[in-house]
Amino acid sequence: MKYIDEYRDGKLALKYAESISDAVSRQWNIMEVCGGQTNCIVKYGLDEILPSEITLIHGPGCPVCVTPVEIIDQAITIALLPDVILCSFGDMLRVPGSSGDLLSAKAEGGDVRMVYSPLDAVSIAEKNPHREVVFFAVGFETTAPVTAAAVRRAEVAGLRNFSILVAHVRVPPAITGILSSGSNIHGFLAAGHVCAVAGYMEYEPVSQEFKVPIVVTGFEPVDILQGILMVVRQLESGAFRVENQYSRVVNRQRGGAWELLDSVYEVVDRKWRGLGVIPRGGFDLRSEYKKYDASVRFKVSSLAVEEETGCRSGDVLRGLIRPKECEKFAVECTPEHPLGAPMVSSEGACAAYFRYRRR
Amino acid sequence: MSVVCPSFISRYPVVTMAHGGGGRLMNQLLDEMIHVAFRTTEDSERHDGAVLETAQERIAFTTDSYVITPLFFPGGDIGELSIYGTVNDLAMCGAMPRWISLGFILEEGLPMLDLQRVVDSIARAAERCGVQVVTGDTKVVERGKADGLYINTSGIGVLRNNTPFIGPASIKEGDAVILSGDVGRHGMAVMSVREGLSFSTTVESDLAPLSGPVDSLIGHGLPVHCMRDLTRGGLASSLNEIASAAGLGINLCESKIPVQEEVLGACEVLGFDPLYVANEGRMVLILPREAGEEAVSLMRSFKMCENAALIGSVVPSGIAPVTVKTSVGTSRVLDMISGDQLPRIC
Numbered sequence A: 001m002k003y004i005d006e007y008r009d010g011k012l013a014l015k016y017a018e019s020i021s022d023a024v025s026r027q028w029n030i031m032e033v034c035g036g037q038t039n040c041i042v043k044y045g046l047d048e049i050l051p052s053e054i055t056l057i058h059g060p061g062c063p064v065c066v067t068p069v070e071i072i073d074q075a076i077t078i079a080l081l082p083d084v085i086l087c088s089f090g091d092m093l094r095v096p097g098s099s100g101d102l103l104s105a106k107a108e109g110g111d112v113r114m115v116y117s118p119l120d121a122v123s124i125a126e127k128n129p130h131r132e133v134v135f136f137a138v139g140f141e142t143t144a145p146v147t148a149a150a151v152r153r154a155e156v157a158g159l160r161n162f163s164i165l166v167a168h169v170r171v172p173p174a175i176t177g178i179l180s181s182g183s184n185i186h187g188f189l190a191a192g193h194v195c196a197v198a199g200y201m202e203y204e205p206v207s208q209e210f211k212v213p214i215v216v217t218g219f220e221p222v223d224i225l226q227g228i229l230m231v232v233r234q235l236e237s238g239a240f241r242v243e244n245q246y247s248r249v250v251n252r253q254r255g256g257a258w259e260l261l262d263s264v265y266e267v268v269d270r271k272w273r274g275l276g277v278i279p280r281g282g283f284d285l286r287s288e289y290k291k292y293d294a295s296v297r298f299k300v301s302s303l304a305v306e307e308e309t310g311c312r313s314g315d316v317l318r319g320l321i322r323p324k325e326c327e328k329f330a331v332e333c334t335p336e337h338p339l340g341a342p343m344v345s346s347e348g349a350c351a352a353y354f355r356y357r358r359r
Numbered sequence B: 001m002s003v004v005c006p007s008f009i010s011r012y013p014v015v016t017m018a019h020g021g022g023g024r025l026m027n028q029l030l031d032e033m034i035h036v037a038f039r040t041t042e043d044s045e046r047h048d049g050a051v052l053e054t055a056q057e058r059i060a061f062t063t064d065s066y067v068i069t070p071l072f073f074p075g076g077d078i079g080e081l082s083i084y085g086t087v088n089d090l091a092m093c094g095a096m097p098r099w100i101s102l103g104f105i106l107e108e109g110l111p112m113l114d115l116q117r118v119v120d121s122i123a124r125a126a127e128r129c130g131v132q133v134v135t136g137d138t139k140v141v142e143r144g145k146a147d148g149l150y151i152n153t154s155g156i157g158v159l160r161n162n163t164p165f166i167g168p169a170s171i172k173e174g175d176a177v178i179l180s181g182d183v184g185r186h187g188m189a190v191m192s193v194r195e196g197l198s199f200s201t202t203v204e205s206d207l208a209p210l211s212g213p214v215d216s217l218i219g220h221g222l223p224v225h226c227m228r229d230l231t232r233g234g235l236a237s238s239l240n241e242i243a244s245a246a247g248l249g250i251n252l253c254e255s256k257i258p259v260q261e262e263v264l265g266a267c268e269v270l271g272f273d274p275l276y277v278a279n280e281g282r283m284v285l286i287l288p289r290e291a292g293e294e295a296v297s298l299m300r301s302f303k304m305c306e307n308a309a310l311i312g313s314v315v316p317s318g319i320a321p322v323t324v325k326t327s328v329g330t331s332r333v334l335d336m337i338s339g340d341q342l343p344r345i346c
Helices: A010-023 A035-044 A069-079 A090-094 A102-107 A118-127 A144-156 A171-180 A192-198 A203-210 A221-237 A257-264 A287-292 A313-317 A349-357 B006-011 B024-038 B078-092 B112-129 B185-193 B211-219 B234-246 B261-270 B289-300
Strands: A028-034 A054-061 A084-088 A111-114 A132-139 A162-168 A187-191 A214-217 A242-244 A265-272 A276-285 B059-066 B095-107 B132-141 B149-159 B176-179 B226-229 B249-253 B283-287 B309-315 B322-325 B331-333
Touching (some): A028 A171, A035 A054, A035 A349, A054 A221, A084 A090, A090 A111, A102 A111, A118 A132, A144 A162, A144 A257, A162 A276, A171 A276, A192 A214, B024 B112, B024 B132, B078 B095, B095 B112, B211 B283, B211 B289
Parallel strands (some): A028 A054, A084 A111, A187 A214
Antiparallel strands (some): B059 B149, B176 B283
16 A cells, blocks of 8 residues: 555664664664554564663554543533434544443433544434434544534534534643653654644644753654654754754644634643643633533533542653553453553554553 | 336335235235245245155254445345355354345335345345245344344254264364455455445455355365354454364464455555455365365365465464464464454554
8 A cells, every 4th residue: 555565674673773773872762643544563573673772662642542531421411311323433432431432321311322523423413403412523733623523513503403522632842741740752753634624733842941852753663763763863963953853744834724713722731641630731612612511511611520540640640651562451441341441542642552462 | 136026116116014914005015026036935825834855864043134335235135145145154163054044124115126135136146055945034124223124034954974073173283274265355355335435446355155165165074163254343353253162272374374466455545454354255265284285175166266275274272262473484373352443543
């Protein structure tokens, strides 16, 4: 497949691993921010072909994983209301709230539907004028333009029975958050797809302030190894700037979808599960679109809960421990009975370790 | 191939509760649609069961229920599926499928034309595999209590007298693992048309009967150790089942596993792994390494197995029942799927 096969080429990957070995002279900790990258690293065993000087630390880039438990509870509460259809992406259905998940809400009689696009939820609202249709809007800068498009389409169609429960998060502030909490990370692989929408200008001040190299990187084995090589070369020469490995997709400037996102959403402080409130860490509906806010419409915004599962996903998401270092990993916490979201999502680090490395 | 009297459908455009009520209307449905399609003989018509004769000592017996949505999907429909699914289960035991029972659960309001399409498709599929539908049952449930229609089929097949035991217990270290074709088509084809989940793709289901290739393998005297058709859970789950049951390991070479480009593309978009996606016309075959090449070429002479390939081997049990050699030369676990694959968010 064009643009995929060449980036999965085993020989080329090994060549990059060799170049990294040649370039490295001391220990470096590098965080790959995106869960898709983590998944690729674990699936292909890329960490095993890297020199021992390089430690890869898995980052928080899994939107399902960082959605706060109270928002999941809100979604479940809404789903169980009569005459409501709650639409969600598939990943979100099995993420545990404080008691139960959306799939159990479905089993209890809630009308929970899996969709691939928020626009499908708008169509469902058009077909069911006497029922409230709510879309659970989870995701990074990559997904927010599509949910923004759904809101705009509902507006054009004059739909009054459509709303969204917003849990959108932004990646760059999370990196700032990790760096300001005193981390031992020397360089970052930034998530390529997020930058396709948001550009990478926003990383430039972060790189300068904390003196860390940040390389915008893709998701295939060759992408990731090339990204690591670029970080290592900067580290070895004492440089710290933003570079772009994923130039086949990403530019410095924001992409066209940003405009759409920006017309519907504004940047707000947002709580990340496991990481706490991150300043400017998310999006919320602008005041003119507040009428589409499901948490207001169904008066669930005051729901608040404390998590007490012993799940250490916060430590995993901040790169403090590896999934296997959590004492619940593969014992009490499995994909069938997840204690935390990283064990559920296909982008989650715990799920990747469970799937590819368990025994 | 509509064999039913058109006036029947024009009189009853949808299935009603009375079509399962045991009275005159139900008999009309049987007479004018079901018996016509399956050319039921005078003897077996209206009897409580079928009496079958076989000269062989050993028979294989299996059952399966079919609850797929939508009823019609790219590359097939629930009718064909209900025949090929059961035929394939019998074939995996090394048996030639002979007789099938057919149980319908119909939802009130089902368009009679849809039922007709399904019945015709069952008749065609049965003819293709050389199996006879010899007994059946029809029930109707109220609207909202079923997804259009459900089918249960049970099947009986006969084994040749000299067929050795075929199953995980027979596999041995060093055996070759052969896959009959590219994986992941059925799951992606069904997903592409499911309500609310439509995305544009040209993937068609791999739905096909495997009794022909299996008969050829056994007929040529190949020492088959184990066969398994790949259904839900995909290649990964079937191999895990076999390796765990045998107490051995299976090691695959990732680059040898055929996957259609369209399937790969759709999986990329959704965050699926094709090795876990459902198939309905694919099998794995495990037999001694020295018979591997002959088995692959025999299989390739059948259209539905034209991409058959040797994908791995049986090894001593290791870190996990199934491991995969990746393109960069590392090894990873190929785990059994825990539930359904769920599409990702980014």
